[in-house]
Amino acid sequence: MDTASAVRLLLVDDDRELTDMLSDLLAEEGYQVDVALDGHHGLHLGLTQDYQVMVIDRALPAIEGLDLLSRLRRKAVGARALILTARGTVADRVAGLDAGADDYLVKPFEVDELLARIRALHRRHIEAAESIPLGAMGWLDVARRDVLLRTGSGRVTLSAKEFALLRLLVERPRAVHTRAELRDSVFVDTAAESIVDTYVYYLRRKLGKTIVSTVHGLGYQLGDV
Amino acid sequence: MDTASAVRLLLVDDDRELTDMLSDLLAEEGYQVDVALDGHHGLHLGLTQDYQVMVIDRALPAIEGLDLLSRLRRKAVGARALILTARGTVADRVAGLDAGADDYLVKPFEVDELLARIRALHRRHIEAAESIPLGAMGWLDVARRDVLLRTGSGRVTLSAKEFALLRLLVERPRAVHTRAELRDSVFVDTAAESIVDTYVYYLRRKLGKTIVSTVHGLGYQLGDV
DNA sequence: CCCTGCTCTGAGGATTTTCTGAGATCCATC
DNA sequence: GATGGATCTCAGAAAATCCTCAGAGCAGGG
Numbered sequence: 001m002d003t004a005s006a007v008r009l010l011l012v013d014d015d016r017e018l019t020d021m022l023s024d025l026l027a028e029e030g031y032q033v034d035v036a037l038d039g040h041h042g043l044h045l046g047l048t049q050d051y052q053v054m055v056i057d058r059a060l061p062a063i064e065g066l067d068l069l070s071r072l073r074r075k076a077v078g079a080r081a082l083i084l085t086a087r088g089t090v091a092d093r094v095a096g097l098d099a100g101a102d103d104y105l106v107k108p109f110e111v112d113e114l115l116a117r118i119r120a121l122h123r124r125h126i127e128a129a130e131s132i133p134l135g136a137m138g139w140l141d142v143a144r145r146d147v148l149l150r151t152g153s154g155r156v157t158l159s160a161k162e163f164a165l166l167r168l169l170v171e172r173p174r175a176v177h178t179r180a181e182l183r184d185s186v187f188v189d190t191a192a193e194s195i196v197d198t199y200v201y202y203l204r205r206k207l208g209k210t211i212v213s214t215v216h217g218l219g220y221q222l223g224d225v
Numbered sequence: 226m227d228t229a230s231a232v233r234l235l236l237v238d239d240d241r242e243l244t245d246m247l248s249d250l251l252a253e254e255g256y257q258v259d260v261a262l263d264g265h266h267g268l269h270l271g272l273t274q275d276y277q278v279m280v281i282d283r284a285l286p287a288i289e290g291l292d293l294l295s296r297l298r299r300k301a302v303g304a305r306a307l308i309l310t311a312r313g314t315v316a317d318r319v320a321g322l323d324a325g326a327d328d329y330l331v332k333p334f335e336v337d338e339l340l341a342r343i344r345a346l347h348r349r350h351i352e353a354a355e356s357i358p359l360g361a362m363g364w365l366d367v368a369r370r371d372v373l374l375r376t377g378s379g380r381v382t383l384s385a386k387e388f389a390l391l392r393l394l395v396e397r398p399r400a401v402h403t404r405a406e407l408r409d410s411v412f413v414d415t416a417a418e419s420i421v422d423t424y425v426y427y428l429r430r431k432l433g434k435t436i437v438s439t440v441h442g443l444g445y446q447l448g449d450v
Numbered sequence: 451c452c453c454t455g456c457t458c459t460g461a462g463g464a465t466t467t468t469c470t471g472a473g474a475t476c477c478a479t480c
Numbered sequence: 481g482a483t484g485g486a487t488c489t490c491a492g493a494a495a496a497t498c499c500t501c502a503g504a505g506c507a508g509g510g
Contacts, residue, residue, distance in 0.1 A: 143401055145440060159467055160442045187469080194487095195469060201489065214487070216477065384456055412458080419498095420458060426500065441466060441497070 006032040007122050008050060012042035012068065013057040013084065022055075025111060026118070039063025046072045051079040053121050055114075058085040058096075066099040073100035080121035084109075132170055135223050137211060140170060147207060156206050161186055165199050169212060169222040178219040196220070232347055233275065236260045237267035237293065238282040238309065247280075250336060251343070264288025271297045275380075276304040278346050280339075283310040283321075291324040298325035303366075305346040309334075359436070359447070365395055372432055381431050386411055390424050394437065394447040403444040421445070 009031045013019050016037065023033040034049065036042035039062040046054065046068070054072075058065040069081055083101040096104045103117050131139035131148065138149040146157040147166075158166065164186045169177060179193040187195050200212050200220055213221050234256045238244050241262065248258040259274065261267035264287040271279065271293075279297075283290035294306055308326040310317060321329050328342050359365050365372055371382040372391075383391065389411045394402060404418040412420050425437050425445055438446050 143399060144446065145401070145443065157440075161468070191469065192471090194471085197487065198469075198490090200487095205489095216486070386457070416458065417460090419460080422498065423458075423500090425498095430500095439498070 006030055007052050009033050009118070010036065010042065010045055010049070010051045010054045010056075010079070012036045012039070012054070012060060012065070014038060014059075014061055015057070022111070022114070025115065029115065031118075037061075039065070039068045042068050043071060046077055046079075047075060053118055054079045054081045055118065056081060056083055056101075058083060066096060066101075069101060070099045082114075082117060082121060132167075134170065134211070137207060140166065142167075158203075158206070161199055162202055162206070165196070166203055166211070169220065173222045176215045176218050176221050182220070232277050233257050234259070234343070235267065235270055235274070235276045235279040235281075235304070237262075237264070237280070237285065237290070239263060239284075239286055240282070247336070247339070250340065254340065256343075262286075264290070264293045267293050268296060271302055271304075272300055278343055279304050279306045280343065281306060281308055281326075283308060291320060291326075294326060295324040303371075307339075307342060307346060359395065365391060367392070383428075383431070386424055387427055387431070390421070391428055391436070394445065398447045401440045401443050401446045407445065 007030070009026060011019055011022060011026070011033055012035075013022075014037050019035045019037070023035055026033045031053075034045055034051075036045050039060040041062075042056065042060070043063060045051075054069075056065045056069055060068065063071070065083060065085075069083070072079075072081075080102045081100060082103045082105060083096040083099075084105055084107055085096065086107050102121055105114060105117060131141045134140050134147065136150065138147050140147055140163075141155075144155075144157075145160070145163045146155045148155050165182060168182060168185055179196045182196045183189070183191060183193050186199070200214075203211055210223065213223060215221055232255065234251060236244055236247060236251075236258055237260075238247075239262050244260045244262070248260055251258045256278075259270055259276075261270050264285040266287075267281065267285070268288060270276075279294075281290045281294055285293065288296070290308060290310075294308070297304075297306075305327045306325060307328040307330060308321045308324075309330055309332055310321070311332050317329075327346055330339060330342060359372065366380075370385075370388045371380045390407060393407060393410055404421045407421045408414070408416055408418050411424070425439075428436055435448065438448060440446055
């Protein structure tokens with residue numbers, strides 16, 4: 001039916017009885033489920049496969065659930081994550097969200113509630129950002145008009161002109177763009193060509209020297225060398 | 226065992242023999258029960274604690290049962306309520322439902338029936354508590370039109386427009402919403418776009434600066450950074 | 451009918467962005 | 481290594497945008 005567009009889901013829990021039941025139920029709902037019974041296996045699958053949703057138990061052998069999640073997040077794994085836990089205190093929830101969880105469910109739970117929350121998470125993932133890779137730097141997030149850094153040190157927001165300039169460079173990454181060309185497309189046409197220098201300086205200040213390279217006497221180009 | 230996630234239940238009745246028996250039975254079933262022997266105490270507990278279910282006798286000292294319930298409802302206490310009464314006329318039921326009761330049981334009753342109805346109420350509470358995670362902030366409780374804060378400092382109730390605005394942002398958490406779009410969906414279409422600014426200000430005042438972030442020149446977006 | 455809370459307007463001040471210009475630094479060439 | 485143009489850096493003015501909040505109007509409950 002819709003197996004071609006099936007939602008890929010990673011389930012990490014050491015309770016084999018639970019994983020068997022859940023994976024059956026989720027498969028019935030049309031999800032394509034992979035199961036990991038410990039943290040190491042979960043980490044491996046999370047890094048090598050492309051999931052839309054992850055369901056992770058806090059108490060895991062090898063690598064603890066929140067540790068697993070924050071490791072995945074540090075590698076820019078963006079799948080929506082739901083944490084299962086035995087405890088339901090506020091401090092617990094906070095820890096989960098801090099590790100990068102999108103939702104949180106306390107055991108024992110109603111299976112229907114888990115399914116409903118997974119659906120909600122998936123619905124949100126569908127609208128994931130359109131992001132353009134910026135080489136070694138990170139990703140340019142078009143919807144949010146910011147740059148997600150590959151180092152995991154968060155996001156850098158760009159102003160409208162900074163974004164427009166970087167986008168032009170990204171669209172033709174190997175081309176050398178003259179100041180006149182960039183000025184005409186990005187800035188008001190009465191502006192001096194040196195406005196481009198200034199905005200290249202702004203981009204380098206925010207994103208690092210190597211984001212734009214100068215071709216002496218000609219103009220600018222994306223990236224280094 | 227799972228006391229952390231036990232269902233919290235408030236029992237308000239002046240018949241100490243009945244409350245003793247019921248609280249024992251309910252504790253055996255895994256509920257965490259608080260007992261109030263008069264309306265004042267019940268009001269105090271209902272306002273200061275967070276219950277999922279309340280069982281309230283109509284005939285109470287100090288504050289009458291239906292009065293107690295409607296006072297709690299006016300303070301946006303959303304726990305499911307079951308009213309105990311000696312009379313069972315239709316007019317009586319209507320009065321109970323008007324006061325905000327979810328169910329109604331006529332004395333004398335079978336204890337098993339009371340337990341079954343409490344279970345049903347609790348199940349309804351879980352189903353109705355469609356709580357949408359708000360990132361770092363907490364949870365948006367659609368049924369109760371309020372926000373459960375992750376800091377543990379209780380609930381914040383929202384006005385109709387505040388709720389509608391936040392819900393729109395939550396439904397597409399990664400999208401940037403323009404003022405025009407938000408104005409058209411939430412407010413009267415003759416309103417100035419700045420009405421959105423004002424309500425974003427209200428949300429931030431109630432829920433913290435980070436609940437909504439500004440994308441300069443474009444609009445607003447859920448969450449921080 | 452009064453009171454409370456909600457909705458919306460408008461205006462100021464605060465903040466961010468855009469653009470200019472000027473000195474410092476770099477680079478190709480003589 | 482001297483020269484002159486190209487480029488980098490950055491302070492600050494001007495413009496655009498956003499935040500904050502007082503208050504008017506209105507609806508609903510007591």
